[in-house]
Amino acid sequence: MQIFDCPFCGERDETEFHFVSEAGKVRPEPACQVSADTWAAYLHVKQNVKGAGREVWRHLSCGELFVMQRDTTSMVVIAVEPLRKSRP
Ligand SMILES: [Zn+2]
Known part of the structure; x- marks a missing residue:
């Protein structure tokens, strides 16, 4: 199980x-x-980049979209960034 970091909510279980x-x-x-x-x-x-790739993910709890840079071979998250700068 992995922990992902939502740019708006912080660390959460990957199932979210x-x-x-x-x-x-x-x-x-x-x-x-x-x-x-x-x-x-x-x-x-x-x-299907091998290594560091950029992917769009949605945090289902808050509904926000963000970009996750992740190594596809190790599954290590390198960085996350929101698609927009702040919540309304
Ligand atoms: Zn969130």
Whole structure:
């Protein structure tokens, strides 16, 4: 079991978090005009970086999204940063 650090709530059990996607993916625009293959690649193709990668996670308890930099081979969390700077 791992402990993840929500930038808004602090350390919590990993079961409170949900993986959203790799960070840095750019949505093809205009979405209604891109090909089905381009759209499928945007939704489903991942880089699956070996080593340090950036991922978007959601803390289910507070609902906030944040970026977690994590080593995918050791599962060690390197850094976390909020997607927005403060809560409303
Ligand atoms: Zn939180």
